[in-house]
Amino acid sequence: MNAKFKKIIPQVLTLAFVALIFGFFSYNAQLNMENRGISFGYGFLSQESSFDVQFSLIEYDGSHSYFRAYLVGLLNTILVSVIGIIFATIIGVVVGIARLSSNLLINRAAAYYVEFFRNIPLLLQIFFWYFAALRALPLPEDAEPIFGVIFLTIKGLFIPAFVWNNLDIFMYSLLAAIIAIIFIRSYSKKLRENEGKHIPVLYISLGLIVGLPMISFIIGGVTLSFEIPELVQLAKTSFRFNGGLGLPPELIALTLALALYTATFIAECVRAGIQGVSKGQKEAAASIGLTPNQVLKLVIMPQALRIIIPPTTNQYLNLTKNSSLAAAIAYPDLVLVFAGTALMQTGRAIEIVSITMLTYLTLSVSISILMNWYNKKIAIKEK
Amino acid sequence: MKLVNINKDNFNNYYYLGVFLIFLSIFDVFLNSFFLINVTSFLPGFLSFILPLVIGFVGLYFIRVEHSGIKNLDIINKNINTNNFNAILTLLIIFTIIKSLPTFLNWFIIDATIVGDSKEACTGTGACWTYIKIWLRRFVYGMYPNAEQWRINLSFISLTALGLVGFFATEKYKKYLTLYYVVIYPFISFLFIYFFISGGRIFFDFSYGIIAAAVSIILGFLIPNKFKLYYFLIVPITLYILLKYVFFFEEYIELGMIEGLVWVETGAWGGLSLTFIISFFCLIFCFPIGMALALGRRSDFPLIRYICIGFIEFWRGVPLITVLFMSSVMFPMFLPQDVYVDKLVRCIIAISLFEAAYVAEVIRGGLQALPRGQYDAAKSLGMGYWKMHIFVILPQALKLVIPGIANTFLALVKDTPLIFVVGLLEIVGMLNLAKTNPEWLGFAMEGYVFAAIIFWIICYAMSKYSYNLEIKYKTER
Numbered sequence: 117m118n119a120k121f122k123k124i125i126p127q128v129l130t131l132a133f134v135a136l137i138f139g140f141f142s143y144n145a146q147l148n149m150e151n152r153g154i155s156f157g158y159g160f161l162s163q164e165s166s167f168d169v170q171f172s173l174i175e176y177d178g179s180h181s182y183f184r185a186y187l188v189g190l191l192n193t194i195l196v197s198v199i200g201i202i203f204a205t206i207i208g209v210v211v212g213i214a215r216l217s218s219n220l221l222i223n224r225a226a227a228y229y230v231e232f233f234r235n236i237p238l239l240l241q242i243f244f245w246y247f248a249a250l251r252a253l254p255l256p257e258d259a260e261p262i263f264g265v266i267f268l269t270i271k272g273l274f275i276p277a278f279v280w281n282n283l284d285i286f287m288y289s290l291l292a293a294i295i296a297i298i299f300i301r302s303y304s305k306k307l308r309e310n311e312g313k314h315i316p317v318l319y320i321s322l323g324l325i326v327g328l329p330m331i332s333f334i335i336g337g338v339t340l341s342f343e344i345p346e347l348v349q350l351a352k353t354s355f356r357f358n359g360g361l362g363l364p365p366e367l368i369a370l371t372l373a374l375a376l377y378t379a380t381f382i383a384e385c386v387r388a389g390i391q392g393v394s395k396g397q398k399e400a401a402a403s404i405g406l407t408p409n410q411v412l413k414l415v416i417m418p419q420a421l422r423i424i425i426p427p428t429t430n431q432y433l434n435l436t437k438n439s440s441l442a443a444a445i446a447y448p449d450l451v452l453v454f455a456g457t458a459l460m461q462t463g464r465a466i467e468i469v470s471i472t473m474l475t476y477l478t479l480s481v482s483i484s485i486l487m488n489w490y491n492k493k494i495a496i497k498e499k
Numbered sequence: 500m501k502l503v504n505i506n507k508d509n510f511n512n513y514y515y516l517g518v519f520l521i522f523l524s525i526f527d528v529f530l531n532s533f534f535l536i537n538v539t540s541f542l543p544g545f546l547s548f549i550l551p552l553v554i555g556f557v558g559l560y561f562i563r564v565e566h567s568g569i570k571n572l573d574i575i576n577k578n579i580n581t582n583n584f585n586a587i588l589t590l591l592i593i594f595t596i597i598k599s600l601p602t603f604l605n606w607f608i609i610d611a612t613i614v615g616d617s618k619e620a621c622t623g624t625g626a627c628w629t630y631i632k633i634w635l636r637r638f639v640y641g642m643y644p645n646a647e648q649w650r651i652n653l654s655f656i657s658l659t660a661l662g663l664v665g666f667f668a669t670e671k672y673k674k675y676l677t678l679y680y681v682v683i684y685p686f687i688s689f690l691f692i693y694f695f696i697s698g699g700r701i702f703f704d705f706s707y708g709i710i711a712a713a714v715s716i717i718l719g720f721l722i723p724n725k726f727k728l729y730y731f732l733i734v735p736i737t738l739y740i741l742l743k744y745v746f747f748f749e750e751y752i753e754l755g756m757i758e759g760l761v762w763v764e765t766g767a768w769g770g771l772s773l774t775f776i777i778s779f780f781c782l783i784f785c786f787p788i789g790m791a792l793a794l795g796r797r798s799d800f801p802l803i804r805y806i807c808i809g810f811i812e813f814w815r816g817v818p819l820i821t822v823l824f825m826s827s828v829m830f831p832m833f834l835p836q837d838v839y840v841d842k843l844v845r846c847i848i849a850i851s852l853f854e855a856a857y858v859a860e861v862i863r864g865g866l867q868a869l870p871r872g873q874y875d876a877a878k879s880l881g882m883g884y885w886k887m888h889i890f891v892i893l894p895q896a897l898k899l900v901i902p903g904i905a906n907t908f909l910a911l912v913k914d915t916p917l918i919f920v921v922g923l924l925e926i927v928g929m930l931n932l933a934k935t936n937p938e939w940l941g942f943a944m945e946g947y948v949f950a951a952i953i954f955w956i957i958c959y960a961m962s963k964y965s966y967n968l969e970i971k972y973k974t975e976r
Binding site: 123126127130131134140141142144145147148149151217218219220221222225231232234235236237238239240241243244247248249251437438440441443444451455459465466469470472473476477479480481 | 578579581585588589592593799800801802803806812813815816817818819820821824825828829831832833834835836909912913914915916917919920927930931934943944947948950951954955958959962
């Protein structure tokens with residue numbers, strides 16, 4: 117009886133404490149909202165938003181609903197996160213490998229890069245790129261084209277746009293190629309294990325992924341042309357670019373800062389991963405007659421990736437969460453559009469902040485579930 | 500196939516040629532970047548551009564020989580010249596450094612201005628450090644009134660001095676240090692910041708308390724040991740009441756006959772000092788909360804465990820900026836109408852809870868890394884849950900996770916600029932404010948470079964310190 121009591125009492129007390137806090141908060145919230153004459157509810161999401169967003173991936177203007185505005189913000193967040201993740205991975209892997217280089221200069225340069233960018237607040241870096249570095253770029257009329265088609269100006273980066281015809285057919289052919297490759301890989305694995313035969317999977321895959329889309333161009337009626345941005349004069353001193361794809365400077369500054377900052381952490385993950393594979397593994401692999409390429413592909417990488425991937429996923433998550441700093445330089449991401457402008461207009465603090473938090477929470481929890489699943493899959497299966 | 504076969508015998512022939520070629524290539528780039536002289540301008544553009552690279556590469560190829568017998572050459576070959584690929588990378592890095600050095604030096608030092616006290620002084624093409632000089636007070640103290648800034652200085656100096664006590668403590672007092680740093684020191688710093696930096700009428704209560712405590716401690720030496728307990732129970736409080744209500748009548752203060760410290764509201768705090776204040780308090784608060792959460796997450800009680808897991812995962816799943824949004828727009832809705840919590844306090848609570856979740860995960864890692872034997876050994880000695888954790892488990896676990904905790908604290912310091920969301924301006928916020936001042940437009944770069952240097956020094960020092968701690972507490976296991 118006594119032991120059971122001892123087990124229950126602390127739990128009940130904790131629960132009561134938590135319930136008390138929640139009760140207190142919700143009671144006050146209800147009272148406050150009654151006083152202000154607002155009722156709790158998510159009905160406002162379908163109301164007309166009547167504010168504009170500078171940069172949006174989907175069609176949007178003031179006549180659309182708040183929910184549409186939420187989608188615009190979410191897509192912008194995802195856009196900057198994806199671009200940031202791609203660049204951060206490239207820089208991070210290169211720097212991480214460079215840190216292990218036998219060349220002292222390369223080694224030191226990579227180390228200084230990591231020490232430098234890691235120890236400066238991300239917000240400061242974003243401000244630096246946006247307010248200091250990108251403001252030094254030329255005006256649209258003075259911009260020198262890069263390779264004749266890309267313009268980097270103070271108003272943003274202008275690159276040629278792809279104009280697709282029958283894009284869906286192209287996508288289907290790409291999808292078909294990927295599915296075929298997956299099948300061939302598993303077939304070749306089976307073949308190798310059962311009969312010991314090798315088929316050149318890499319060449320077949322390359323052929324498929326290049327060939328199928330090519331065929332779609334030739335017989336599927338897919339065409340691709342480029343729309344090159346060109347300078348047009350609006351008034352005597354006012355110029356802008358027409359056509360092409362314009363990336364706003366906010367996006368560039370944010371991506372740069374996020375990528376350079378996160379890359380330092382990814383570099384450390386990569387370095388730790390490669391160093392984590394013991395030297396004996398490499399020597400053992402070499403001693404059974406594997407070529408250096410095979411050693412890397414079959415022995416080092418699988419083990420290093422096991423160490424590298426979990427913390428790197430964490431960094432991707434951090435990058436996504438850090439992209440919310442966009443609000444500081446007015447890049448219209450989820451926080452700025454929804455928790456900023458929409459909140460100011462509707463005054464529905466509880467609903468909007470909770471939706472915003474829930475969105476990020478869903479994102480992180482789903483990624484961490486995915487990561488746990490992956491971890492379990494690649495964990496060393498001891499017999 | 501090798502173009503030229505370099506070995507130990509014919510090495511001397513190539514050695515001087517190689518060194519000469521390397522020197523030539525570096526000298527060419529040097530002239531080009533520092534004196535804007537293009538020696539090879541007679542060649543077509545592209546060739547002139549990559550010629551130093553080619554020459555240097557050939558030079559490095561000539562001097563690459565194993566075990567040459569020359570000590571310095573061997574070191575060079577081993578470190579920067581192991582193969583062709585490394586040789587090219589080495590040259591590229593050296594050239595990049597030489598090329599970018601003049602631009603950097605010109606902007607940073609040579610063409611920079613630091614004299615004068617107005618924008619007009621900055622005529623050069625370099626950085627305008629005058630801007631930093633003029634605005635330095637704002638960057639360090641925010642909108643805190645100039646005449647009152649000695650209060651911040653005095654608080655910080657005294658707190659630093661009190662913080663250093665640990666280094667001078669003799670063996671006799673070492674055992675009290677934990678208590679001092681965990682309870683007394685935070686309390687004293689809280690008093691300093693709450694009463695001294697805030698100021699206002701409330702400061703009188705603080706000074707009465709200090710005077711009462713000081714007088715009673717000094718008089719306490721004269722009291723025989725037998726009565727000391729009663730003395731300390733009665734006298735300080737009596738003195739405090741006497742001071743507050745009898746000696747200094749409240750009316751005097753209201754009539755302005757006694758001037759106290761000027762009240763400075765937290766909205767006026769800012770700059771680097773605010774960065775320190777926020778980091779300091781969040782650091783103090785988030786550690787115990789995080790520790791409790793970590794223990795809760797490994798608790799045997801399922802209910803407590805799930806509550807802790809939910810709490811930790813919630814804070815770790817959302818960005819700090821939304822947490823601050825919550826503290827500024829949502830939190831007031833949760834409080835009774837007449838209760839107002841200062842926004843600095845709200846900020847500190849929000850950041851502390853946020854970082855506590857991260858600290859909890861780090862500490863959990865340490866707890867998990869401890870072998871089961873430690874728990875079993877402690878239990879077999881008859882220790883209870885708290886005794887076991889305080890004396891056996893936590894000291895070892897915390898030692899293991901010093902790097903992780905240091906990283907979390909670093910992240911905390913780097914996150915402080917985010918408080919711009921609630922309208923508080925620490926150093927980065929002040930920079931943005933100064934940048935928009937119509938008299939000082941166009942000096943964004945200088946400001947950000949200045950702040951970056953300061954943050955870099957703080958963070959780098961912290962990480963080095965944590966590294967030292969890690970070494971110091973590393974025990975063989």
